[in-house]
Amino acid sequence: MARPRMFDEERALDAAMRTFWEKGYEATSTQDLCAATGLGRSSIYNTFKSKRDLFERALAHYIDTTTATQLAVLEDTRHRAADRIRTLFEIIIDGETEHRAGGRSLGCLTVNTTVELAGRDSATAAMLERDLARRLAMMRAVIEEGRRDGSVTSRRDADALARFINAAIGGMRISSQGGADRAALESIAEVALDALTH
Template sequence: MGRPRQFDEERVVRAAYGEFWNKGFDGTSTADLCRATGLPRSSLYNTFHSKEHLFRRALAHYVTTMTARQSAVLDTPGTTALERVRALLAVIVEDEAANQANGRGAGCFTVNTITTVASRNPDIAQLVDADLRRRLSGLRLTLMDGQLDGSVAADRDPGELAWYVTSLIYGMRVAAQSGAGRRTLEGIASTGVAALTP
């Protein structure tokens, strides 16, 4: 009978996720993961089997957390759909301002993954794609609500508008990595919201 594990798997995943987010899949070494998680190499790989498997777990943690945050903002009762989209973009501004204040410029873990490892790894690409579809679906429903409540232009396809807002979010994340400060990000968000109005 094997010895029981003496560590919390989810804590290890969260620690690994910080490393992968900051350095990417290729830039994160096994030594980095051992240092971040506090586990020896044998325990790390006995539990997670491979660096790729641990990366998938870390990415799944990130997308689950971020998609839940988006859903919580978009499901806020008592506001117009446009106000909910504006609130979502404000969350992005706050995230990036906090990252800059804390000296972290890692950007969006999902965007970083799309532009690097997802193109050569079908399993990771599938995880990213599934998350994107969930986000687009939530945005599309919100924008349809906006067309009904009059806050969003009714002559636009809500699916295309969902892609527009998603692209705006990705663009704000990349702009922040390039040095755009709070005022610039707020300007981008404000211009983006204005483009949705009737």
């Protein structure tokens, strides 16, 4: 009935996500987004309402893919809870090693957005809060499983341990963006895991 799209919306979203991830929201111009996606301005504004809207969808895309793979690891009941958390750390370190630009890690779009936008954009903050709540809930559940399977012996309550693991992940991402290499990140992860068996 009408002219079809010349591009794949998901691929465009992915390219936009990558750009926001690399440069941050403010430093990314709509021209950058055109260049990264290969689309013209019209196509972008025809498909997405605004730069903000595109960003929010890119962030949602990031959250969906990233949190999904992380939750899959945490739900893998073939391994003991503490080992699943160790695997999660490994995956995160792999990601930090993999996603780089200009010799530096890009960190995590969720963390970066928490820093850059959460304080000023309530819609974005709400997205991040939902994701955080989901990850904390899952982590609490894993901690409790660990308590049962014996791999978590700390007497701290599950909520505190979950928040701690989450903070440790954030800290590793900041360390990575600050220049820490793989070995440094691995040592941080090892020490963090010690706290679970205190």
